[in-house]
Amino acid sequence: MMQADIDQFFLFRLISKGTYAKVYLAKKKDTNKFYAIKKLKKKQIDQKKQAQYVMMEKTILNQEKHQFIVYPQYQFEQVNHFYFVSEYCVGGDLFSLFKAKGKFKEKHIQFYAILIIHALQFLHTQKIIYRDLKPKNILIDEKGYIKLTDFGLSKILQQEMTEQVQGTLEYLAPEILNQIGDGYDYKVDCWSLGCLLYELIAECPPFMSEQRDKLISLIKTTQPKFNFPISDELKDLIIRLLQKDPNQRPSLVEIKEFPFFQNVKDWESYLSYKVASPFLPIIQYEDIWRFDPGFTQSEQSGDAIDGSDKDNKIPGFFGNNSQQQ
Missing domain, CATH: 3.30.200.20 (Phosphorylase Kinase; domain 1)
Structure with missing residues (x-):
């Protein structure tokens, strides 16, 4: 380096x-x-x-x-x-793109899901559990493709299971929150993927509460509601990804065989950027x-910009606020 x-x-x-x-x-x-x-x-x-x-x-x-x-x-x-x-x-992050564009079409959700699955599969082959999959940690590059960021909460799995409680609560799998039993494994990333797909079609996470204890209870005991337009194929995928029992949850390899992806002929083509992104920055x-x-959009203070460790203000830096075409 x-x-x-x-x-x-x-x-x-x-x-x-x-x-x-x-x-x-x-x-x-x-x-x-x-x-x-x-x-x-x-x-x-x-x-x-x-x-x-x-x-x-x-x-x-x-x-x-x-x-x-x-x-x-x-x-x-x-x-x-x-x-x-x-x-x-x-391209910023997926959260901001989602807020600017509104609810994604299912073909767009499929595109981002394929890229995320590729990234997670790679991490898992390296024995890494990501543990913090959420829209703000998914960046968009100049080609309109994704890049996962922020690996501070990731875990290198030295054994089959781990027990540490880490991640963003709205996207945490029940087995992380239970803190009992045999711990958890790579399937927690599949749960987070289900939460992400739900949010992209529903415009909100599947489990929500301002009270931490209530949110934990919802994640562990309730099922997501589908009171919005959604195809049977995407609904089935999300339901399977959000199974409380990780043994009933599909792996990343199994996800590829679901009907939601039946029109995808060549998964490898996404790795070589041969598929056009739905949104190009x-x-x-x-x-x-x-x-x-x-x-x-607001001036920040308290951080030096010249390499010193003194308090200083970052000079204003405003970009074009027009929306992406």
């Missing part, structure tokens, strides 16, 4: 914010190439005892590569921060409207 430090980049604006990190749009000074820089504050990570997840992300992202996964081009650290510098995906690298506006 190439060497770099933060002084080699111009940081423009906050485009995403997670539990332990902030992500900025940046440009490398010597090449004028745009990147996304994830900045993690060491003190906060140490206080929350999450250093193992930073190290896990570094370990996973240094393994074998796949075209549907975001990998760092540079990694470095300062006294108070870790930095991961990755390619900048000009207009490539304007300084246009960041495709990320959550909660992060891109």
